[in-house]
Amino acid sequence: MNKEKVKLMQIEVCDTAKSMYHSGLVAGTWGNISARVDEDYMVITPSGMDYERLCAEEMVLVNMNTLEYEGGLKPSIESVVHAAVYKDRPEINGIMHTHSTYALTVATARKPIPPICDDQVQILGGEVRLAAYTMPGTEEMAREVVRALKERTGALLANHGAITVGRTLAEAYVGSQVLEKAAMVYINCQSIGGPVEISQEDIDFFHDFFMNKYGQR
Ligand SMILES: [Zn+2]
Numbered sequence: 001m002n003k004e005k006v007k008l009m010q011i012e013v014c015d016t017a018k019s020m021y022h023s024g025l026v027a028g029t030w031g032n033i034s035a036r037v038d039e040d041y042m043v044i045t046p047s048g049m050d051y052e053r054l055c056a057e058e059m060v061l062v063n064m065n066t067l068e069y070e071g072g073l074k075p076s077i078e079s080v081v082h083a084a085v086y087k088d089r090p091e092i093n094g095i096m097h098t099h100s101t102y103a104l105t106v107a108t109a110r111k112p113i114p115p116i117c118d119d120q121v122q123i124l125g126g127e128v129r130l131a132a133y134t135m136p137g138t139e140e141m142a143r144e145v146v147r148a149l150k151e152r153t154g155a156l157l158a159n160h161g162a163i164t165v166g167r168t169l170a171e172a173y174v175g176s177q178v179l180e181k182a183a184m185v186y187i188n189c190q191s192i193g194g195p196v197e198i199s200q201e202d203i204d205f206f207h208d209f210f211m212n213k214y215g216q217r
Helices: 003-023 079-088 101-108 118-124 139-149 169-192 200-212
Strands: 032-036 041-044 060-063 094-098 129-131 154-157 161-166
Touching: 003 032, 003 041, 003 094, 003 169, 032 079, 032 169, 041 079, 079 094, 079 139, 079 161, 094 169, 101 154, 101 161, 101 169, 118 169, 118 200, 129 139, 139 154, 139 161, 154 169, 161 169
Parallel strands: 129 154
Antiparallel strands: 032 041, 032 094, 041 060, 094 161, 154 161
């Protein structure tokens, strides 16, 4: 394992955790963030720590096969979910799990978010599915999240929150913001007759554009 890469990922995870905290997507010590180091290792936020006081060295290096970790701090209880997603999706390098208000509202109504916003379908790949209610940090939750994320980069967790994934952690962060906004728009639309969904043809076109052509590459 590349120690330099571990350090870089620790800095990125720590910085992103603080940004996430200040953006209001999480409250208190809830939510968690990780970045992949390689096939076997990830760096994840520690369990139950105050985001404002986190420092990079406290981000926990976890073996994704055994869930063994290095250092004195315990990793997030949802490490099992992050590890399962990285194992299932080789192209994914960053994961963000939030308990943001609007996403949690829709997740608590146990509904998916239909494909309604342009940026939602571009970045998240269409409808945001709902993972069934399961106990946090269990294999069962890991399986449900992997299922709900199939061919998507965002999912809701029933009565719990949301999860987004990306080719980079920065992309997962943008996904969390877009998912939260889509959830808010979905709720607001209920008061004016309900949203109109975007067609599958348009979803495919826009998602392909984002994945392959968007930006300065
Ligand atoms: Zn959670």
